[in-house]
Amino acid sequence: xxxxxxxxxxxxxxxxxxxxxxxxxxxxxxxxxxxxxxxxxxxxxxxxxxxxxxxxxxxxxxxxxxxxxxxxxxxxxxxxxxxxxxxxxxxxxxxx
Numbered sequence: 564x565x566x567x568x569x570x571x572x573x574x575x576x577x578x579x580x581x582x583x584x585x586x587x588x589x590x591x592x593x594x595x596x597x598x599x600x601x602x603x604x605x606x607x608x609x610x611x612x613x614x615x616x617x618x619x620x621x622x623x624x625x626x627x628x629x630x631x632x633x634x635x636x637x638x639x640x641x642x643x644x645x646x647x648x649x650x651x652x653x654x655x656x657x658x659x
């Protein structure tokens with residue numbers, strides 16, 4: 564036999580006063596760049612678009628890497644391969 568469930572109203576939300584709203588607006592803040600210190604090791608995210616031909620060429624190079632024994636995955640991820648390629652390019656450009 565099913566027991567009836569008790570039902571209650573949700574808690575009443577307290578609206579902030581005009582003074583509280585003004586205080587929040589006037590307290591100010593920092594922009595994202597000011598709030599987060601930037602160091603050379605700060606991770607930044609961005610999107611990259613590559614053609615399927617470039618991705619196929621990268622996959623062919625990735626297949627040449629050794630795999631973990633018994634693993635069906637390639638030895639290096641596409642992300643890691645691209646990062647390695649960028650670092651190699653930066654190192655070559657630095658030498659010039």
